[in-house]
Amino acid sequence: MIKRLEAEGGDLGGRPVTGEKIVTALEKAGVEFIDEDNGGPGVRLKPAKPRKKKGK
Numbered sequence: 001m002i003k004r005l006e007a008e009g010g011d012l013g014g015r016p017v018t019g020e021k022i023v024t025a026l027e028k029a030g031v032e033f034i035d036e037d038n039g040g041p042g043v044r045l046k047p048a049k050p051r052k053k054k055g056k
Contacts, residue, residue: 001022026043030048031045
């Protein structure tokens with residue numbers, strides 16, 4: 001899907017709701033979108049949450 005949306009130059013193709021759903025899915029998977037800074041906008045993985053040990 002993303003490959004098709006990116007196939008043409010310029011802005012991302014498709015409907016705006018499709019882009020919103022992709023962003024939501026990536027955020028749920030742990031991706032954090034970073035606002036533009038001196039190096040431009042970007043993404044990074046959110047820090048992992050500590051896991052609770054079972055049986056304690």
